[in-house]
Amino acid sequence: MAAVWVGVKGTVKDSPGFSAGRDADGIRKAISGLGTDEASLISILTQRSNAQRQLIVKEYQAACGKELKDDLKGDLSGNFEHLLVSMTLPPAVFDAKQLKKAMKGSGTTESLLTEILASRTSKQMKDVGDAYYTVYGKSLGDEISSETSGDFRKALLFLANARRDESSKVDEPLAKKDAEHFPLFNMYQNMMLYNAGEKKWGTDEDKFIEVLSLRSLPQLRLTFDAYQNICKKSIEDSIAGEISGHLEDLLLAIVKCARNTAAYFAERLYKSMKGAGTDEYTLTRIMVSRSEIDLLEIRTEFKKLAGYSLYSAIKSDTSGDYGNALLKLCGGDD
Known part of the structure; x- marks a missing residue:
C-alpha cells in the first residue's frame, strides 16, 4: 500500500541507517519527565518516511504499552500537536480522518472534500475508502451521500468510487468526442447539440461529471485542448460561466489537478x-x-x-x- 503514496518529488525520504527501536526510545525520552524536548521530536518525526514512522509507532507501543499518538496528544498542544500526531498516521488513515472531519457535525466543509477527492489517484482513493471503513465502520460513499446533495454529491461519489482510468495511453478520437459534449456549456454552440443528437438546451452536468471523474489525467488534458479548439474558450471559462457553487469549485479543482497537481x-x-x-x-x-x-x-x-x-x-x-x-x-x- 505504501508505494502508491510515495513519489519521486517528495522532500521527505527514507532515512539511511534507520532504527525504529532507537527512534522510539528517543521519542520516549523526549516526552517523558518534566519538560518536553520538542527539538528531538521534530528531528525524528519530520526526517523519517511515513513507512519508517509506522515502524516507530509499532516499536513505541511495544516498548511503552501506549500509543504514540496518545502520548503526543498528552504532551503537546495546538497546531504543533496536530502536525506531529498527523505524521504518525498512515496516509490513507490521515485522509480518512480529514474527510470525516469535513462531514462531522452540522455543516460540511465542502472545500476539504473537494481538495482530497479531486487530487487523489484511484489507487489512493481505494486505500482511503478501505481506511475509512476500518476506522469508522461506515462506507465513505454512504457518508458522502448523506452529507451532500445534488450534482455535487454525484461528482464526489464518482471520485470516491475510485474508477478513474490510471493508464498513460491517450485516445484522440475519444478526446474530441468528449469535448463535443462539453459545448453544452456554450449557448452559442447549440448547433453542436443538435448534431450530437442532444435535442435539449442547457447544461448536461452528468456527462461533464462523468468525463472529468473517469478519464485519465493525460486523456483529460487532450480533451481540454480539443475543447479549446472547438469552442475557442478554455474549459475553465466554460465551467465558471455555466456552473456555480460547490460543483463549480469541485470541477475546477479536477481540471487544475489534471493540468498540474x-x-x-x-x-x-x-x-x-x-x-x-x-x-x-x-x-x-x-x-x-x-x-x-x-x-x-x-x-x-x-x-x-x-x-x-x-x-x-x-x-x-x-x-x-x-x-x-x-x-x-x-x-x-x-
Whole structure:
C-alpha cells in the first residue's frame, strides 16, 4: 500500500541507517519527565518516511504499552500537536480522518472534500475508502451521500468510487468526442447539440461529471485542448460561466489537478497563508500529505505563483515548534 503514496518529488525520504527501536526510545525520552524536548521530536518525526514512522509507532507501543499518538496528544498542544500526531498516521488513515472531519457535525466543509477527492489517484482513493471503513465502520460513499446533495454529491461519489482510468495511453478520437459534449456549456454552440443528437438546451452536468471523474489525467488534458479548439474558450471559462457553487469549485479543482497537481496545491498553500490569519489546518494537511509525493514540485510552483519561496512564506507566517517542524518538512529554501 505504501508505494502508491510515495513519489519521486517528495522532500521527505527514507532515512539511511534507520532504527525504529532507537527512534522510539528517543521519542520516549523526549516526552517523558518534566519538560518536553520538542527539538528531538521534530528531528525524528519530520526526517523519517511515513513507512519508517509506522515502524516507530509499532516499536513505541511495544516498548511503552501506549500509543504514540496518545502520548503526543498528552504532551503537546495546538497546531504543533496536530502536525506531529498527523505524521504518525498512515496516509490513507490521515485522509480518512480529514474527510470525516469535513462531514462531522452540522455543516460540511465542502472545500476539504473537494481538495482530497479531486487530487487523489484511484489507487489512493481505494486505500482511503478501505481506511475509512476500518476506522469508522461506515462506507465513505454512504457518508458522502448523506452529507451532500445534488450534482455535487454525484461528482464526489464518482471520485470516491475510485474508477478513474490510471493508464498513460491517450485516445484522440475519444478526446474530441468528449469535448463535443462539453459545448453544452456554450449557448452559442447549440448547433453542436443538435448534431450530437442532444435535442435539449442547457447544461448536461452528468456527462461533464462523468468525463472529468473517469478519464485519465493525460486523456483529460487532450480533451481540454480539443475543447479549446472547438469552442475557442478554455474549459475553465466554460465551467465558471455555466456552473456555480460547490460543483463549480469541485470541477475546477479536477481540471487544475489534471493540468498540474503541484500548481493546484501551491495555490491552496498560498491562499492558506495570504491575508490576515493563517489557515493552519490546510497548511498542515497539505505539508503532511504531499511531503513524500510532490512537495519539491509544489515549492517550484509556489515560487512561480507568489514570487517568493514556500519556505519564506512558512517562516514569516508561523512560529515556534510548529513553524520549525513545517520548515523541516518543506526541506529547504528556493
